[in-house]
Amino acid sequence: MSPLKFCANVSWLFTELPDVSQRLRAAAAAGFQAVEAAWLYDCELRELQRARQAAGVDVVLINTPPGDLEAGDLGLGAVPGRGAEFRQGLDLAVTYAKALDCKRIHLMAGRLPVGSTRSAVAKEMEAIFVQNLKYAADLLSKEGITGLIEPINTRITDPRYFLDSPHQAAEILEKVGKPNLKLQMDVFHWQIMDGNLTQNILKYFPIIGHIQVAQVPGRNEPDSAGELNYKYLFQTLEEHSYQGYIGCEYKPRGSTKDGLGWIKDYWT
Template sequence: MSLRFCANISWLFAELPEFPRRLQAAASAGFRAVEAAWLYDTDPGDLRRVKEQAGLEIALINTPPGDLKHGELGLGAVPGRELEFRQGLTQAIHYAKALDCKRIHLMAGRVPAGAQRAAVAMEMEATFVQNLRHAADMLAKEGILGLIEPINTRITDPQYFLNSPHQAAAILQKVDRPNIKLQLDVYHWQIMDGNLTMNIQKYFPLIGHVQVAQVPGRHEPDSAGEVSFPYLFSLLEELGYDGYVGCEYKPLGSTEAGLGWVREYLEDQR
């Protein structure tokens, strides 16, 4: 089984300022699917027309982050913001339906400024579990998979609430909904815990989406770093992973110049 790769157009093709043009560029580069963080500044009808013209699938979008200017990065686990999380979820579902997207990353959010993680952890987890159950019911009506993603707190975001696969798995057990799964971002998992082979094998039944970037620079998988991606790709193939692998990394140069590592896979998808 050959892995299927999708371009994260929030990171790749950033040479182009507009998302519709990035969709076109991804298709021209050989991708058959893309993912993105937030497309909410672009009309969903415009995005749908371009993605249909390009023959692309939209594999994944995120729920709205909240107020980025005031340091927010998702609201799923933030107490007192339940209504806004649900409003954002409704918006994400609207976009997902318009784009025929079957996966939504339900962002947890950050520990409030000035708060100690240990002091608020129980309340934030309870809020997240409640919101994820609500999301599961909403998404089930539309045939959409919800995902939660641990984000490392050592390099990327010291205040992010959900930061390890172990924490995420424990929360998924409490949520107990089959349409809420785990998003494996190799970059974050390696930084927080390492032990990638055992963790991927252990949590494989929970994994609903995969993303990749080299560690520690967060560049192309074949750039210098500590992760052997040929090995990990073989492992995912052996385990029977049939979802998309999202290319969520910062190109060292132009996006196109850095795609040599994925060309063989893209050709297999044609």
């Protein structure tokens, strides 16, 4: 069985440190060889490059820009009337990814327009998302970058997010039909929306390009009290020779360092 590879999500972990450069060093000091992040666009790119090199970690995943967070945006890939902004954001994400030698970009779908219902806009938003994903896939293929789409649960985390289940995501990927687009499996979201994790992992394993973990329902460390048996889930992934990264995207109950016993046990 192949050992699993973990990366620290520095948008969630080591937030005791205000500066991303400090978080990269802290992740390396804790034993991580790779990191991921949501948005790094407030950081000066040359400083990020220096910090990554100094820490000796790989950056393995970033997100496309969210749009205007204060106005309620959370990605633009499926949002009506925002295609030009999505492409501009994609260009910026590619610039950062290339500079950081990052080979995966999460192409965020975005939220339903305010005042709309899911049933009224679903077909339009899917068509827009498919079109934007085809454009993104062609652009990313030239750079050797994999695009990812991630379902986010609409029961607890974000009721208006467009892409909310692995089944919906798989259908969209099939319609797009591009080999360099994959499914990002956040176990937290999948459990809340659908459960049935073993069968869903096996069903979608061929198209999974990245995994993220947190306990349910608290979204804390994998070994915290909750619904999920991560020892079993990790063993399942090992048995199927999962080769991608597993992102630690959770809320530490205390300090990040104090909550890393679970991964140190795995590493040893």
